[in-house]
Amino acid sequence: MVQQTDLAIAPRTAMGRAVKHLRQQGIIPANIYGHGQPSVAVQVDALAFDRLRRAKNTRNFLTLRMPDGPNQTALVRHVQSDAISGQTLHIDFFRVDLQERLAVKIPLKVTGESYAVKNLDGVLLHLLDALEVECKAEEMVEYIDVDISSLNEMDDIIHAKDIKLPANYTLATDPEEPVIKVSPPRAAALPEEEVQVAAPEAGTPEQTPIAGE
Numbered sequence: 118m119v120q121q122t123d124l125a126i127a128p129r130t131a132m133g134r135a136v137k138h139l140r141q142q143g144i145i146p147a148n149i150y151g152h153g154q155p156s157v158a159v160q161v162d163a164l165a166f167d168r169l170r171r172a173k174n175t176r177n178f179l180t181l182r183m184p185d186g187p188n189q190t191a192l193v194r195h196v197q198s199d200a201i202s203g204q205t206l207h208i209d210f211f212r213v214d215l216q217e218r219l220a221v222k223i224p225l226k227v228t229g230e231s232y233a234v235k236n237l238d239g240v241l242l243h244l245l246d247a248l249e250v251e252c253k254a255e256e257m258v259e260y261i262d263v264d265i266s267s268l269n270e271m272d273d274i275i276h277a278k279d280i281k282l283p284a285n286y287t288l289a290t291d292p293e294e295p296v297i298k299v300s301p302p303r304a305a306a307l308p309e310e311e312v313q314v315a316a317p318e319a320g321t322p323e324q325t326p327i328a329g330e
Contacts, residue, residue: 121178121190122169128183129160136207145205149181149191151212159183161208170205178213178254190215190254215255220289222247223258225280229266231299239271239299248277248296249289258283265297274298 129146131139136146143163150156159181169179181189194211198204213219224247233239248261263280267273278292 121180124161124165124169124179124181126159126161126181126183129158131160132158140204140206145208147208147210149189149210149212151191152214154212159210163205166205166208177259178215178257179210181210192219192221213254215253217254218251219254219257220249220251221257222249224260225263225296226260227265227297228262229264231265231268233268233270233273233299234265237271238302239268240302241265241268242298242300243296244298245277245290245294245296248280248282250282251287251289252283252285256283256285263297268297268299271299271301 126147126149129139131146139146139160140163145161145163145166147159147161148156149159179191179193181191183189189210190213191210192213193208195209196205197207199206225243225245227241227243231239231241234241250261261280261282263275265275267279268275274295275297276292277288277290277294277296280296282288
């Protein structure tokens with residue numbers, strides 16, 4: 118199961134254009150929604166959230182700690198960032214009941230060794246980096262293993278349906294979706310191009326312009 122990480126939050130009263138001043142103070146506006154409950158406006162310390170992102174803990178369940186309210190378990194559903202500066206502009210948190218089933222994307226982790234890659238100089242192509250699955254929130258894992266030891270020949274492919282899922286998981290990705298493939302080395306895949314220079318036909322005299330023409 119993925120770890121739970123604490124994150125302090127506080128009620129937010131600044132709305133609309135006023136949130137610009139929050140960001141200037143190092144505070145990120147956010148909302149908590151889900152489970153048929155009203156959306157709640159909150160704010161998060163930017164440095165604290167950036168530490169979570171650098172540690173890749175934003176994929177974990179978060180225990181959102183409100184100073185004068187009950188703690189809430191949530192997932193980061195969406196992060197809006199500035200396209201140029203990368204500054205986090207807004208966060209959406211989704212309330213989670215650990216007993217409910219969720220539709221989530223879980224990253225893939227390659228394990229094992231491919232004969233085609235090791236001995237035939239094949240190139241491993243990662244066509245999909247995460248699987249969409251349904252599972253209980255409390256049973257959600259950080260990643261799903263993909264064993265590549267079955268890739269023995271060039272152009273062998275592992276499809277989504279070939280990946281062993283944890284117990285009680287349901288695959289939501291198209292079962293026929295290619296996930297990993299072994300491709301021939303680029304030099305072998307591209308045949309040598311024969312460059313032919315056209316020679317003048319035999320018996321064709323080289324024509325020289327006649328003065329005055």
